[in-house]
Amino acid sequence: MLYESGRPELDIEACTVCHGHDGEGVNTQPRLAGQHRDYVAIQMWQYRTGLRENKVMQHVTEKLTDDEIAALVEYISTK
Numbered sequence: 001m002l003y004e005s006g007r008p009e010l011d012i013e014a015c016t017v018c019h020g021h022d023g024e025g026v027n028t029q030p031r032l033a034g035q036h037r038d039y040v041a042i043q044m045w046q047y048r049t050g051l052r053e054n055k056v057m058q059h060v061t062e063k064l065t066d067d068e069i070a071a072l073v074e075y076i077s078t079k
Contacts, residue, residue, distance in 0.1 A: 023079035
């Protein structure tokens with residue numbers, strides 16, 4: 001649900017807006033489909049801690065719980 005709908009109450013857009021419904025990527029936004037689970041998890045944690053810079057992803061990850069990040073990583077790995 002988070003991937004498809006986001007969390008409007010926290011001002012978090014759906015992942016589909018930038019990464020597409022099937023994780024194919026939109027315009028210059030990266031493809032998530034086919035990415036390794038560990039790679040996606042590491043990137044999300046790096047955005048959250050500021051080790052990797054991207055204002056949108058930092059905004060999103062700082063508002064997500066650990067369980068939500070884990071669920072997103074698991075969902076993305078099925079794409």
